[in-house]
Structures are given as C-alpha cells and as structure tokens.
Amino acid sequence: MTIPxxxxxxxIQRWVELNEAEESLILDAFEPIAxxxxxxxxxxxxxxxxxxFIASGAVRSYHVDEKGVEHIFQLxxxxxxxxxxxxxFSQKPSNYYIESIEPSTLxxxxxxxxxxxxxxxxKLERYFRILFQRAYLNALQxxxxxxxxxxxxxxxxxxxxxxxxxxRVPQTYIASYLGITPESLxxxxxxx
Amino acid sequence: MTIPxxxxxxxIQRWVELNEAEESLILDAFEPIAxxxxxxxxxxxxxxxxxxFIASGAVRSYHVDEKGVEHIFQLxxxxxxxxxxxxxFSQKPSNYYIESIEPSTLxxxxxxxxxxxxxxxxKLERYFRILFQRAYLNALQxxxxxxxxxxxxxxxxxxxxxxxxxxRVPQTYIASYLGITPESLxxxxxxx
DNA sequence: CCATACCCTTGATGTAGGTTAAGAAATTGG
DNA sequence: CCAATTTCTTAACCTACATCAAGGGTATGG
Numbered sequence: 001m002t003i004p005x006x007x008x009x010x011x012i013q014r015w016v017e018l019n020e021a022e023e024s025l026i027l028d029a030f031e032p033i034a035x036x037x038x039x040x041x042x043x044x045x046x047x048x049x050x051x052x053f054i055a056s057g058a059v060r061s062y063h064v065d066e067k068g069v070e071h072i073f074q075l076x077x078x079x080x081x082x083x084x085x086x087x088x089f090s091q092k093p094s095n096y097y098i099e100s101i102e103p104s105t106l107x108x109x110x111x112x113x114x115x116x117x118x119x120x121x122x123k124l125e126r127y128f129r130i131l132f133q134r135a136y137l138n139a140l141q142x143x144x145x146x147x148x149x150x151x152x153x154x155x156x157x158x159x160x161x162x163x164x165x166x167x168r169v170p171q172t173y174i175a176s177y178l179g180i181t182p183e184s185l186x187x188x189x190x191x192x
Numbered sequence: 193m194t195i196p197x198x199x200x201x202x203x204i205q206r207w208v209e210l211n212e213a214e215e216s217l218i219l220d221a222f223e224p225i226a227x228x229x230x231x232x233x234x235x236x237x238x239x240x241x242x243x244x245f246i247a248s249g250a251v252r253s254y255h256v257d258e259k260g261v262e263h264i265f266q267l268x269x270x271x272x273x274x275x276x277x278x279x280x281f282s283q284k285p286s287n288y289y290i291e292s293i294e295p296s297t298l299x300x301x302x303x304x305x306x307x308x309x310x311x312x313x314x315k316l317e318r319y320f321r322i323l324f325q326r327a328y329l330n331a332l333q334x335x336x337x338x339x340x341x342x343x344x345x346x347x348x349x350x351x352x353x354x355x356x357x358x359x360r361v362p363q364t365y366i367a368s369y370l371g372i373t374p375e376s377l378x379x380x381x382x383x384x
Numbered sequence: 385c386c387a388t389a390c391c392c393t394t395g396a397t398g399t400a401g402g403t404t405a406a407g408a409a410a411t412t413g414g
Numbered sequence: 415c416c417a418a419t420t421t422c423t424t425a426a427c428c429t430a431c432a433t434c435a436a437g438g439g440t441a442t443g444g
Contacts, residue, residue, distance in 0.1 A: 071340055073332065086329050118318070125317040126310070132324035137278050139331035140265065146338050147371035148263055151431070170391065179339035184431055186393055343401070362421060376401055378423055 007055050008107050011079055015130045016123045026124070029117045030107040035100045042098040048087035050108040054078050057104020058168055062176070063096045072176040075165060078104075081131070101169055151180045152188050200245050200299050203271055207322045208315045218316070221309045222299040227292045234290040240279035242300040246270050249296020250360055254368070255288045264368040267357060270296075273323070293361055343372045344380050 008030065009023050018026070030053070035041070041059070042048050052059070059082045062072040073096065076082045087094035088111060109117065118125055145154050155178060159166065166174060175185040200222065201215050210218070222245070227233070233251070234240050244251070251274045254264040265288065268274045279286035280303060301309065310317055337346050347370060351358065358366060367377040 065340070071336070073336070085325065089325065122314055122317070125314075125321050129317050129321035129324060132321060132328050133277065133281065136324050136328040136331055139328055139335055143331055143335045143338060144263070144265070146335060148257070172391070181432060182392075183394085183433085187431090190393080364421065373402060374422070375403085375424085379401085382423080 007079060008053050011053075012124075012127050016127045018121075018123065022121045022123065025120050026117065029113050029120075030109050032105065032107050034103075034105050036103050037100060039100045040097060041100065041106075042084060042087075042094055042096060044095050044097065045093050047091055048084040048094045048096075048098075049110050051081060051083040051085075051088060051114065052098075053081055053107040055105045055107055057100060057106075058102040058165075059098060059100050059104060059106075060169075060173065061096050061098045070176055072173055075101075075169060075173060075177050077165060077168070101173070146179055151178060151184055152191075154178050155185065155188050199247050199271060203245075204316075204319050208319045210313075210315065214313045214315065217312050218309065221305050221312075222301050224297065224299050226295075226297050228295050229292060231292045232289060233292065233298075234276060234279075234286055234288060236287050236289065237285050239283055240276040240286045240288075240290075241302055243273060243275040243277075243280060243306065244290075245273055245299040247297045247299055249292060249298075250294040250357075251290060251292050251296060251298075252361075252365060253288050253290045262368055264365055267293075267361060267365060267369050269357060269360070293365070338371055343370060343376055344383075346370050347377065347380050 009018065009026065012018065012026065032055075035057075041050075041052065042061075044063070054076055056078045058075070058077050060072055060076070061074045061082060061084060062070045064070055074082055082098060084094045084096045084098065086092075087096070091111060145157065149157075155174075158174070158178065171185055171189075172182045175182045178185070201210065201218065204210065204218070224247075227249075233242075233244065234253075236255070246268055248270045250267070250269050252264055252268070253266045253274060253276060254262045256262055266274055274290060276286045276288045276290065278284075279288070283303060337349065341349075347366075350366070350370065363377055363381075364374045367374045370377070
C-alpha cells in the first residue's frame with residue numbers, strides 16, 4: 001500500500017468504519033495516476049469518466065464563457081475530491097475543464113467501477129451520502145455569501161478558512177473563484 | 193395508506209426500488225402533519241429536529257440579517273424536501289426560519305429516527321446520496337449564475353424552469369431568492 | 385540566460401443594481 | 415365588507431464592482 005492509498009482510506013474512515021476486506025476492495029477499484037502541472041484531466045465536449053481523489057497537489061475546475069473568460073468552480077487541494085459530477089453521473093459531455101495547477105498525485109475511479117463498488121461495499125453509499133451532504137451545505141454557504149456579502153468580506157472569509165491556498169495559486173484564480181475580477185481583488189488587497 | 197404517504201414512496205422509488213416491507217418501514221418512520229399558512233416549523237436558536245417532505249403546499253427557509261432583512265434560501269413546493277440540514281445533522285442551534293407559505297401537508301422524520309431507519313433500510317442511504325448529489329449540483333448552478341449572470345438572466349431562467357412558483361408566492365420572495373431587491377425585480381418585469 | 389508570456393497593480397470611467405421614499409394596488413382578517 | 419397590513423411600482427440618487435488601458439514585475443522554458 002502506497003502513501004496516497006493510505007490517505008484515501010484514512011479520509012473515508014473519518015465517516016464510516018471499514019474492515020480489511022472492504023479496504024482492499026476500495027483500493028483495488030481506484031487507479032493511481034501522477035500528473036504534471038497544467039495537465040488537462042477533462043476538456044469541454046468530453047464525458048467526465050472519473051471522480052478524482054487528490055492525494056497530493058492542487059486541481060481546479062473551470063469553464064470558459066463565450067467571451068473567453070475563465071470562471072473557476074472549484075479550487076481543490078490534497079485530500080479532497082474533484083470531478084464534474086453533472087457529466088460524470090449523466091455520462092453526457094461536460095462544459096468544464098479540470099486541470100492540475102501543481103504536480104499532483106490522484107486516485108481515480110470510473111463511473112462503471114464506482115457503481116460496482118457500491119454493490120461490493122454498500123457502506124460507501126453512506127460515505128458519499130455524507131460527502132455530498134457536506135458539499136451541498138458548503139455550496140449553499142458560498143451561494144449565500146456571494147449573494148449577500150461584499151467581495152471584501154468574501155476575501156476575508158477565505159483568508160480565515162483557507163490560508164494555504166492563497167499562497168499556492170495565482171491571484172487571478174482566487175479572484176475568479178470569488179466571482180470578481182483580478183483588478184478588484186488587487187484593490188481589495190491594497191486596502192490592508 | 194393516505195395520499196401523502198403514497199407520494200413519498202413514489203418519489204423515493206424514482207431512484208431506488210423498494211419492496212413492501214421496506215415501504216412500510218419507511219412510512220412508519222415518517223409522521224404526517226398539517227400546517228396552516230405562515231406557520232413556523234423552525235426558528236433561529238432552536239435545533240432543527242426534522243427533515244420534511246412536502247406532500248402538498250409550499251415552504252420557505254430564510255434567515256434574517258442584522259439589519260432585519262430576510263434572505264430566502266429555499267422556496268420549495270410539493271414533492272420536495274426542506275430542512276436546515278446544517279442544524280439537523282450537527283444537532284446545533286439553527287440560524288434559520290422554516291415557514292409554510294401555503295397551507296401544507298408534510299411528512300417529517302427526526303434525526304434519531306432517520307439514523308435507525310438507515311439501519312433498517314440501507315437502500316435509503318443510496319436514495320439520500322442521490323438526493324444530495326442532485327441538490328449539490330443544483331446549488332452549484334445557482335452559485336454559478338449568481339456570480340456570472342445578470343439579475344435579468346436569472347429571472348428569465350426562473351420563468352423557464354419554474355413557472356408555477358411565480359404564481360404562488362409574493363414577488364418579494366422571488367426577489368430575495370434571486371438575491372436582488374423587490375424594486376429591482378419590479379424594474380426587470382416592467383421591461384417586458 | 386534571455387525573451388516571452390504571464391501576473392499584478394493602478395487609474396479613469398461606466399453601469400447594474402442598491403437605497404430611500406412615497407403612493408397605488410391587492411390581500412387579509414375581524 | 416371595510417380597515418389594516420402587506421405587496422408592488424416608480425422615481426431620484428448612490429455605490430460596489432466591472433471594464434478598458436497601460437506599465438512594471440516575475441516566472442519559465444527554449
């Protein structure tokens with residue numbers, strides 16, 4: 001068992017208990033891959049075939065609008081998940097890019113394999129139920145603050161909660177994730 | 193079995209198959225209640241004890257900020273779910289109101305009862321996994337359009353997707369749900 | 385190790401939507 | 415069925431953030 005494998009099991013065990021048999025079923029189902037910086041894991045038009053667990057590194061998902069502007073959806077560091085779930089679960093073409101922003105090690109599982117894995121390890125339904133529940137609440141909070149807080153408040157919240165990401169990715173990415181322009185973020189930062 | 197009970201099972205069966213035994217276990221676990229218009233199901237400071245399935249009627253969840261302004265989170269019609277999941281799952285005090293906006297019939301289940309029900313009917317983990325997955329994707333789309341579309345575009349999208357709600361609740365609620373003031377919504381509507 | 389691309393900053397100007405205020409219209413309940 | 419309350423509209427003015435533009439700094443890969 002390699003280090004990234006350990007981490008996946010560790011993070012699943014935070015929410016559901018697994019016996020040894022279940023652990024190996026899970027590990028067998030995931031395929032480890034290593035990617036360099038700036039590698040596309042998904043491009044628009046392709047079906048999103050995998051859900052990725054980030055064992056190390058950083059990955060973003062974004063979409064490019066008609067004017068060519070990038071809108072960042074997710075900025076994910078190690079020990080979290082990333083995918084385009086809409087495309088993944090519908091198995092229809094995606095509108096998004098998923099791209100590594102640092103050299104990263106990932107564990108991926110395909111749609112078909114995940115369905116069979118649910119049958120082999122029913123507890124995983126519980127794990128993903130809890131995971132989506134938390135992701136949903138998180139998205140609602142982000143929605144709430146986007147609707148009702150100023151850009152400055154949102155940036156300050158991000159500083160509080162998420163220090164390391166600010167050091168690791170360009171400010172343009174942070175601005176896009178917050179829903180503002182790089183210029184505005186620069187002005188907000190100057191105020192301090 | 194009453195009509196509202198039927199509907200709950202019907203909507204669960206859209207995603208997972210249930211046998212008769214499982215159906216009755218589920219129906220036994222949910223408690224039907226009827227509420228008038230404007231009844232508070234949850235107020236800030238209280239722990240959210242229930243998840244509600246709306247068999248008929250309409251319910252909203254909202255929070256009131258320091259200035260006394262209401263921010264509507266969810267506007268839910270019959271055949272959908274409503275709760276403050278953050279409070280429900282953490283069993284900590286809520287910051288939200290949940291209030292009926294029409295006379296409604298609801299099926300509710302408590303936190304403890306849901307946990308035992310998961311043990312009795314493991315398939316429900318799958319159902320709620322899928323439910324949260326969809327809710328999460330929905331929240332992300334709402335986030336996306338709040339960040340990048342104009343208020344007018346968001347209102348037009350709502351007209352397309354959700355005709356009936358516009359007829360059934362005051363415009364102030366729609367405005368708040370869209371993240372704008374009633375005045376702005378009024379101006380948008382005048383344009384047509 | 386240099387050139388190119390990318391990234392950050394700063395300034396001038398534009399605009400969607402907020403705020404305040406007030407009256408008209410529609411609901412509601414006693 | 416009417417008074418009270420809530421909802422909707424309109425108008426004048428304001429503000430947070432966007433857009434456009436241009437210059438300087440700093441990675442980075444050939």
